[in-house]
Amino acid sequence: MTKLSVNINKIATLRNSRGGNMPNVVKAAIDIQEFGAQGITIHPRPDERHIRYQDARDLKSVVYTEFNIEGNPVKKFIDLVLEVKPTQVTLVPDAVDAITSDAGWDTIKHKSFLAEVISEFKRNGIRTSIFVDPVVKMVEGAKETGTDRIELYTESFAAEYEKGNMDGIKPYTEAALAARKLNLGLNAGHDLSLENILFFKENIPGLLEVSIGHALICESLYLGLENVVQMYLAKLK
Numbered sequence: 001m002t003k004l005s006v007n008i009n010k011i012a013t014l015r016n017s018r019g020g021n022m023p024n025v026v027k028a029a030i031d032i033q034e035f036g037a038q039g040i041t042i043h044p045r046p047d048e049r050h051i052r053y054q055d056a057r058d059l060k061s062v063v064y065t066e067f068n069i070e071g072n073p074v075k076k077f078i079d080l081v082l083e084v085k086p087t088q089v090t091l092v093p094d095a096v097d098a099i100t101s102d103a104g105w106d107t108i109k110h111k112s113f114l115a116e117v118i119s120e121f122k123r124n125g126i127r128t129s130i131f132v133d134p135v136v137k138m139v140e141g142a143k144e145t146g147t148d149r150i151e152l153y154t155e156s157f158a159a160e161y162e163k164g165n166m167d168g169i170k171p172y173t174e175a176a177l178a179a180r181k182l183n184l185g186l187n188a189g190h191d192l193s194l195e196n197i198l199f200f201k202e203n204i205p206g207l208l209e210v211s212i213g214h215a216l217i218c219e220s221l222y223l224g225l226e227n228v229v230q231m232y233l234a235k236l237k
């Protein structure tokens with residue numbers, strides 16, 4: 001079975017657009033878990049444009065499934081993760097001004113930095129994962145850092161799938177087989193959706209967890225709109 005960890009960044013984006021606390025990200029996390037998701041993911045960014053550092057602290061007491069915090073391990077992020085102690089930390093090499101994550105780590109170039117950060121998290125009982133492109137050398141480099149898992153960056157798979165190119169899965173299957181050979185746990189995420197998730201899952205051996213946010217929240221809007229419009233109309237008769 002592959003676990004679904006719902007990324008709630010986009011719920012925070014909506015909240016922040018008006019100030020106030022609607023929608024409430026803590027309530028959303030509680031509900032999402034009650035609906036059956038096996039994890040909650042957040043990706044606080046340095047500008048706190050969606051999930052804020054305080055959200056991570058507030059979520060700690062309500063997330064009873066897997067709590068996954070993603071981000072670039074700058075000092076402020078490391079301190080937050082060590083304070084909150086989630087189930088898993090996923091290291092992502094984001095530029096400060098990145099709109100969203102757009103690449104995996106070069107695990108060869110940054111091996112000693114990653115190894116140092118990973119050992120600190122593991123000393124504190126936090127499972128570690130490194131965000132990587134589907135490149136066997138990067139998977140092998142990740143193993144050298146001592147990480148428990150990798151997260152495959154699935155943007156290119158999703159883009160190729162949308163164009164109808166099913167071969168876009170090939171590097172991911174190869175990377176997954178390399179991870180299995182090295183006894184590395186395997187997660188995946190970015191631009192996964194109701195459209196592409198089944199094909200991805202069927203072609204990726206050993207997929208432990210996917211984290212999905214942007215598409216899942218958009219799909220929730222589309223699939224919920226009819227119901228809510230009908231509820232308003234019933235009150236306005």
Ligand SMILES: CC(=O)[C@@H](O)[C@H](O)COP(=O)(O)O
Nearest residue numbers: 009043070092100101189190
């Ligand atoms: C690592 C990854 O692919 C996701 O965490 C994604 O970057 C979400 O971040 P945003 O919600 O800021 O796009």
Ligand SMILES: NCC(=O)COP(=O)(O)O
Nearest residue numbers: 007189190191211213214
């Ligand atoms: N790690 C990927 C993630 O948390 C969600 O990415 P996306 O579904 O918002 O693209």
